[in-house]
Amino acid sequence: MKNSAIYIHVPFCKVKCIYCDFYSITNRENQIPLFTKLLLKEIRYYKDYKKNNWNFNTIFFGGGTPSILPAKDIEKILKELDNTFNISNVKEITLEANPGEASFKFLKDIKNIGVNRLSMGFQSFDDKLLKKLGRIHKPKDCFNTFDNARKAGFDNINTDMIFNIPKLSTKRWIEDLNKLISLEPEHISAYSLTVEPSTQLFNLVKNKKILMPKEEIDIEQFLITKQILFDNDYFQYEISNYSKKNKECNHNINYWKLNPYLSFGPSAHSYDTKKRWWNVKSLEKYLSLLDSCSLPVGGYEKLNDKDNYNETILNGLRLNEGIKISKLKKIHGKNFNNYINAITSKWDCIDVTREYIKLKKNGMLFVDDISSDMFI
C-alpha cells in the first residue's frame, strides 16, 4: 500500500504578507474555537472514506499560521485523527510556526502531544527586507524562537528562506545563509520569490512600484545556495529543498511522489490518485457548510492517465532521484526509446540510468521547459 498524508489547513494570520497567495485571513482569531469544532466534524465525515486504501505516514499543519491555534486545539485535532483513521504508522507530524509567534510554552506543549517537526518561516535576516515583504517578525525573533524550539526538544526543524527579493544583494544572501547554517537546522527550504497573481506584490510590480531582480540574479542566488548548502552537508533532494542525512520532509515527498493525501480546512486539496477535490476557499462558507451538515467541498476533477503522467513528470523532475522509468514505460510501451531519444537529443542535462530519468547538475534551471517538452 502506498504511503499517504494528512494535511490540516489553518487559515488565520496576524497580517497578510505581500507575496503570499496561500488562503489566509487576518483579524478573525475570534473564530478559532468554531473553526476547530467544525474541523473536527469535517474529519469525522471521512471516517469510512476508502477505509483500507490509506497508509498514513505523515501529518502536516500548514497555513496560514497554525501556531496561532492554542496547543489544546492541536491536541483535539490529533485525537480526532486518531479516533477516525489508523495513524499508527505516522512517523512525522509537522507544524508551521511563525518566528515570534510561538512561545516556549506553546512549543513544549505541542512537542508533548506528538508534534515532532517544526517548520519556521524565517524568510530573511534583513530587517528592512522583512518589513518590505510585510512580515511582522524581526531577525532576532528567528533566533529566539529557534532556540526555544531546541529547548522544547525539537530535533527536526525546517527553516524557510527566500532569495530573489528586490534589493537583496547576493553578498547579503550569502551572509544570511551562513548565519542560518550556524544554527544547524536539519532542513532548509530556499525559495526564489515568485510574483503570484492576486497578491499585493503582483500589483506593486505591475504598477512599477517594485522592480523584481533580473533573471541572472535569481540564477546566481539559486546556484550559490546549492553550492553553500552542499559544502555544509545539506543534500538537495528537491529543487528548493535541502536536508541533513535522513531529514527530508516525508510529507512533501508524499506530494511529489503523487501519493494520496486527505486534507482538511478551507481551501485544502485532497487526492486519492484517481480524483482531486478541494474545499471552498472561504472561512465563512467552510463554517456554514459544515454547520448545516454538508461537506465543505468546492469542486473536484477526475484524473485520467494523461493527467497522472504529466503530474509525474512535473513533480518527479524536481526531485534529485528523478522519475522511475517503469512509470513512463507504462504509457509509451514500445515507443519509449523514440520518446526519450527525442528529449535527450534536445536537452543534454538529462541523465537516463537503467531505473531512473533525472536532471544533471544544472538541469534544474531548465526544469519547467524540460517538463513541458516531456508532457504528453
Ligand SMILES: C[S@@+](CC[C@H](N)C(=O)[O-])C[C@H]1O[C@@H](n2cnc3c(N)ncnc32)[C@H](O)[C@@H]1O
Ligand atoms: C505556507 S507558506 C507560509 C507558512 C508560514 N505562515 C510563514 O509565513 O512562515 C510556506 C512558505 O512558502 C514560502 N512562500 C510563500 N509564498 C512565496 C512566494 N510568493 N515566493 C517564494 N516563496 C514563497 C515562504 O518561504 C513560506 O515560509
Ligand code: SF4
Ligand atoms: S506568508 Fe505565512 S504569515 Fe504571511 S500571509 Fe502567508 S501564510 Fe500568513
